[in-house]
Amino acid sequence: MAREITSRQENYSQWYNDIVNKADLAENSPVRGCMVIKPHGYSIWEKMQAVLDKMFKDTGHTNAYFPLFIPKSFFSKEASHVEGFAKECAVVTHYRLKNDENGKGIIVDPDARLEEELIVRPTSETIIWNTYKGWIQSYRDLPILVNQWANIVRWEMRTRLFLRTAEFLWQEGHTAHATKEEAQEETRRMINVYADFAENWMAMPVLKGTKTDSERFAGAIETYTIEALMQDGKALQSGTSHFLGQNFAQAFDVKFTDQSGKLDYVWATSWGVSTRLMGALIMAHSDDNGLVIPPRLAPTQVVIVPIYKKDAQLDQISQKANEIKQKLQDKGISVKYDDRDTQKPGWKFTEYEMKGVPVRLAIGPRDMENGTLEVARRDTLEKDIISQEGVIEHVEQLLEDIQNGIYQKALKFREDNTYYVDDYEEFKTILNEKGGFVWAHWDGTGETEQKIKEDTRATIRLVPVEDNPEPGKCIYSGKPSNQRVVFARAY
RNA sequence: CGGGGUGUAGCGCAGUCCGGUUAGCGCAUCUGCUUUGGGAGCAGAGGGUCGCAAGUUCGAAUCUUGCCACCCCGACCA
Known part of the structure; x- marks a missing residue:
């Protein structure tokens, strides 16, 4: 079989590109620096979103949505914030196209220049704090605990799929508090949520800490970060939570009356993780055979592949496979039974290996005779023949073992490095x-x-x-x- | 934005130095038969503005100029 994925040892960044490509996660788009997230990649992102969203809700947050465009003037209000983002902002200057009179096709209509140019959001602090000004008068209006799922644009020079793209998907939490202590507590709470997610769902150990002045978010007093170690020995910042102090409240004049009747600026936090987590997931666990997805984030946790020669055999195998599929689904496990006759079993094995499906079951005529099936785990590539009787319990346990196994492997790697x-x-x-x-x-x-x-x-x-x-x-x-x-x- | 590299079929490439039949090869695709426990075999078929534009020439994938895109290494950044 031709080796289609470059080995990590040979060329690590090519390996990364190959995984993204062969696992059908994403591809480059006609627009420089922007990516198309393909269905398989997006399914994993959706799993991440679902888990994180629940974690946010469980800590009292609610989702909302703010505009993609931000008036340019908002940006100039917080000095360090402008400085941090100015160099990578896309700007909307016109609102209309027209046919060129000289027949050169569609051109920007010079008469349709915007009075105030709009920035495509690189992050939403400014428009959100401009909005919060109208929401907050009294301590009774606080805290505000809002999150939004959105796309943002940062015009990067050099991009790599998931790790750094000009447009990416993320969530940004923006909270407003009556006291400094409460805002600081929120900042730490959310970095802990991220660490919990990284370790218990992505199976990726992270270090927690604060950023130095030079690495801090533009406009923050303190930035907390989680950092993971990738297999090439480089660190990847995987999530950040910022204590913004009263910087944005001052910039946008957001004051509230406290219980003693005194007027004060509101305290703020913001926090976010992005589709960069996809890159982290890939580089934390995958191997030279393809993607490895932790079971708790795998869109498909188990795939069943039938092996057969005659249609009659397939009917018999399908009956057994569907029975197993149903029982696994009853346990909350996501299962795909791949009975396509357009691809051969060996082809399917390789395909699901590259796509990172944690557990593969194969059932053939021999198994039907013996009451067995083959179970293969993606992380170690180990294969076992087990009895059909105990398959449900076996798979349940195996998924847990894999989740734990890849975490331990990543942890050992970090300790060794x-x-x-x-x-x-x-x-x-x-x-x-x-x-x-x-x-x-x-x-x-x-x-x-x-x-x-x-x-x-x-x-x-x-x-x-x-x-x-x-x-x-x-x-x-x-x-x-x-x-x-x-x-x-x-x- | 600096340094290097690459643009030829859906993907990966040869051909370019030294201009000259109908532009090839592998994979993929389609048809048929045989196959099916780790990307099957054989036979046949379809698929091309050779990145774009201008120029040189009887003749350009090949030479010249300009432009564009992508990749790798830096600077900048989640």
């Missing part, structure tokens, strides 16, 4: 030759952070939030350091 380093030369060597997370002391200055970045291309992924930080000496400057921070090269 985590280093504690106190010597700068060793620090550089590790980042150059191995990658991974490097815990090292840092003097807390932007200068040092910048120098290390120039030297090694590694950035501070996060500053761990620790109760009893261990002080030391900065790996670069030798100056005193409060605690170790986590360095890595990142996506």
